[in-house]
Amino acid sequence: MKILIIHAYFLDENDFGGSRMNELVKVLKNRGHDITVISSGINYSTGKSYSYVKKMFNNRKIYDSVDLIRVKISDSYNKSFLGRLKAYTEFTYKTTGKILSFKKQDVVITTSPPLFVGTPGLYAKRFKKSKWIFEVRDLWPEFAETTGVIKNKKILKYSYNYERKMYYKSDGVVVLTPAFKRDIISRYPKLENKIKVFTNAADFDSVYFDKEARERIRKKYNLKNKKVFIYTGAHGLANGLWQIIEVAKRIQDKKVVFMLVGDGMKKQELIDEAKRYDLKNILFIPPVSKKDIKDYISAADYGISVLIPNKSFEKIYPNKVFDYMSCERPILNIIKGQTAELIKKSKCGVTAEPGDIEDIINKIYDLLEKDEKENLGENGYNYVKKNFDRKIIMNNYVDYIESI
Structure with missing residues (x-):
């Protein structure tokens, strides 16, 4: 089958970040x-353009035979919400134009956010007679509304209508958590049989505990006898890393x-705040490649x-969370709901009340005490190995794609 994937955040080989679609x-x-x-x-x-992106469309091969086309968009992406919106809009209309020049693809997969990436999928279905899967990684525009990013009622009304249209017009909807499915069905009950859940998962081939790397990284950053808590990922508005600074x-x-590993819109503010208070107990590490992230997680406790x-x-x-569990690291969780349920079921850590700094500190002490008595890291590893093995989940996803 000829399959087209439209994903604004697709990684280059060994890039830092979530690699779900790369694995697919x-x-x-x-x-x-x-x-x-x-x-x-x-x-x-990083919010920066790839060095080889010079033209409107930039073609290269990855994984030997996969065609990757990168679309040149505004470099204002990581500067503000309006800059990000401009970049998203550019990506949508340029991608839509590009697929109309393609020969028919058997299946087109568009993965949101950005929400409006559904448009090229809809055009592929309508004008190229392709089967179209709409994947939902985050519930937009709900996330934008509840975080206060979008407050204009007209824009929100348009966005919710657009979201609904994408769900109904697509041939299949894929979501990343059971809670996403419940949310969509509560609003659109007729979609129940159309929605499939293929969660994020642990990549045991790439992310695993590495004793040698642990010793090397701890020596590099002078972490002997320290209890190291690591965060890996984006340093943006939604990530709430101000809580860790506090x-x-x-x-x-x-x-x-x-140890905070990664980059994003709020990183410099976080660094400035740490300097203002002369904090010696926090390290800011630049993004590292996918193959190296296990080294830093292994170095942490x-x-x-x-x-x-x-x-x-x-x-x-x-x-x-799955990366930590696959490296057998106990987890300090500061997210309620699905993630808290996962931590509880797997018996691999503790959950603190988001935004409550005193509770987070108390839960850190609880975690230090529990970890001495219980095999929290081993519990987490065993749980994800049984329930969230990426190889199994991605193969199930491909079975679904082939059947649509």
Whole structure:
């Protein structure tokens, strides 16, 4: 089959960040499918353009035979919400124009956000007679509304109508958590049989505990006898890393160190705040490649999962949680809902109340105590190995694509 994937955040090989669609592409390729990916020219974790993106459309091969087309868009992506909206809009209309020049693709997969990436999928279905799968990684525009990013009622009304149209017009809807499915069905009951759940999962081939790397990284950053709490991922508005800065200011245990790995719109503000208070217990690490992230997680003693306090975020599974669990790291979770349920069921950590700094500090002490008595890291590893193995989930996803 000829399969086209439209994903604004698709990674280059060894990029830092969530690699769900990269793994899907590998499985599709190994099944013998002809794959083309259209993505933006911006590296979403840094907000900067890829160095080779010079023209409107930039073609290259990845994984030997997969065609990757990067679309040049505004470099204002990581500067403000309006800049991001401009970049999203550019990506949508340029991608829509591009697919109209293609020969028919058997299946087109568009993955949101950005929400309006559904448009090229709709055009592929209408004008190229392709089957179209609309994947929902985050519930937009709900997330934009509940975080206060979009307040204009007319824009919200248009966005919700657009979302509804994409669900009904597509041939299939894929969501990342059971809570997403429940949310959509509660609003559109007729979609129940159309929605499939293929969650984020643990990539045991790439992310695993590495003892040698642990010793090397801890020596590099002088972490001997420290209890290291690591966060990996975006440093944006929604990630709520101000909570970690506040904890670092107040916590009394001098052995506790926070390591924040990644980049994003709010990173410089976080660095400036740490400098203002002369915090010695927090390290800011630039983004590292996918193949190296296991080294830093292995060097840590605990993983941090955190977002701003928000009802919408109670419906997600952050991919970093599965990375921590596959490296056998106990978890300090600061997200309610689905993630908290996962931590509880797997018995791999503790959950603190989002936004409550004193509770987060108390839960850190609880975690340090529990970890001495219970095999929290081992519990997490065993649970994801049984229930969230990416190879199994991605192969099930491909089975669905082939059947649509």
